[in-house]
Amino acid sequence: MSAEGFSGSERETEELGRKLARTLGVEEVVYLVGELGAGKTCFARGVALELGASAREVASPTFALLHEYAGPAGRVVLRHLDLYRLADDPGELEPLGLPDSVAGAPVLVEWPNRALRTVLPPHREVAIAFAGEGRRAIAVRPGDRAAALSDTPPRRDR
Numbered sequence: 001m002s003a004e005g006f007s008g009s010e011r012e013t014e015e016l017g018r019k020l021a022r023t024l025g026v027e028e029v030v031y032l033v034g035e036l037g038a039g040k041t042c043f044a045r046g047v048a049l050e051l052g053a054s055a056r057e058v059a060s061p062t063f064a065l066l067h068e069y070a071g072p073a074g075r076v077v078l079r080h081l082d083l084y085r086l087a088d089d090p091g092e093l094e095p096l097g098l099p100d101s102v103a104g105a106p107v108l109v110e111w112p113n114r115a116l117r118t119v120l121p122p123h124r125e126v127a128i129a130f131a132g133e134g135r136r137a138i139a140v141r142p143g144d145r146a147a148a149l150s151d152t153p154p155r156r157d158r
Contacts, residue, residue, distance in 0.1 A: 007136045013039045013128075016138055017046020020126070024051075024106045029120055031112040031143060034128035039136050040110045043128060044080050047108060051077040065096070068105075079107045088113035121145040 007013040020030070024047070032040040045058040052071030058080075065085070071077040079102045086092040098119045109116065122143030131137040 004137070004139045006131060007039065007138055008134060010039070010042050013042045013136060013138070014046030014049065017043040017048075018050040019046075020124075020140060021047040021050035021106075025123070026106065027103060028123045029102075029107045029109065029143070029145065031122040031125045032108055032110045032128065033112070033125060035130065038128040038130060039138075040126075040128055043126060043138070044108050044110070047106075048078050048080070051106070053077055066102075076105045079105050080110075081107060082110040083113055083116065084111040086113070088115050090115045090118070093119055117144060 005016060007016060020043075024030070030047075032043060034040050041058070045055060048058045048069045049055055051069070053069035057067070057069050065082060067080045068076045069078045069080065081096075081102065093115055098116075102120070107120070109120070109122070112122070123145045125141050125143045127137075127139045127141070129137045
């Protein structure tokens with residue numbers, strides 16, 4: 001899925017997150033890329049809401065590194081990881097237990113780094129950028145894992 005658009009408000013950014021959520025696979029990894037204040041957490045809130053989480057639960061996980069959002073039945077519907085405070089070093093990621101610790105639900109990653117790409121490559125990347133006059137440009141593109149899958153010829157059973 002490749003898409004580009006603009007958002008003029010938090011509500012519109014959330015709606016774009018909801019739209020992406022409708023296409024997410026259960027173990028899909030999505031990198032959220034953008035400057036501080038660009039709207040990554042707002043976009044994540046839209047994804048979480050569409051998957052059944054409470055709006056009050058959704059916040060930037062900067063200090064906790066990882067938030068898990070549950071739906072009404074108590075099942076985790078989304079994991080939200082924020083690597084802002086971690087160095088781009090594989091050793092910093094080891095205590096997180098990736099990828100096993102985030103299995104079973106879609107994962108959004110804010111501030112992904114190069115080291116993470118080897119452990120938890122993205123299916124898609126969402127780039128959010130300031131576009132002037134209170135607007136945000138939002139682009140959704142295939143990530144490393146999606147590209148690798150599309151380059152692999154289909155398996156044929158003999």
